Amino acid sequence: MxxxxxxxxxxxxxxxxxxxxxxxxxxxxxEEGRExxxxxxACEQEVVVKHRFDEGAPFNCSACGEKAVFPxxxxxxxxxxFVPDLEMLPGTNEPNFPLxxxxxxxxxYQVTYYDKAFFxxxxxxxxxxxxxxxx
Numbered sequence: 001m002x003x004x005x006x007x008x009x010x011x012x013x014x015x016x017x018x019x020x021x022x023x024x025x026x027x028x029x030x031e032e033g034r035e036x037x038x039x040x041x042a043c044e045q046e047v048v049v050k051h052r053f054d055e056g057a058p059f060n061c062s063a064c065g066e067k068a069v070f071p072x073x074x075x076x077x078x079x080x081x082f083v084p085d086l087e088m089l090p091g092t093n094e095p096n097f098p099l100x101x102x103x104x105x106x107x108x109y110q111v112t113y114y115d116k117a118f119f120x121x122x123x124x125x126x127x128x129x130x131x132x133x134x135x
Contacts, residue, residue, distance in 0.1 A: 037114055039083060041132045042066035057097055068132060072114035075103035081114045082127035
């Protein structure tokens with residue numbers, strides 16, 4: 001009877017370690033990346049950047065090599081895509097996305113990240129790109 005319980009514990013331990021190993025592998029695949037549609041503020045090329053989930057803008061531009069790619073945003077009010085005015089966050093030396101992005105065209109806050117598959121037909125235009133210098 002004792003061997004039965006030890007065997008059951010061993011089987012449960014092996015199954016649990018297998019479960020956590022597979023789960024960790026899947027999490028690693030998810031962390032490998034996502035694609036973000038953006039625009040380079042240096043060369044003004046529209047690019048799609050593949051990056052890790054924990055990586056934030058600015059991204060490196062595949063066209064010019066500068067670290068100046070910021071994601072497109074989409075405004076629900078005016079249907080424009082835009083890059084919001086950039087801010088210098090405390091303790092940084094590079095421009096960053098604002099904590100609460102505002103549409104550069106109509107100045108509203110009802111915005112989200114642009115996804116061509118979702119908003120492609122709805123885009124009315126795009127607002128003038130901001131300066132690379134943060135305010």
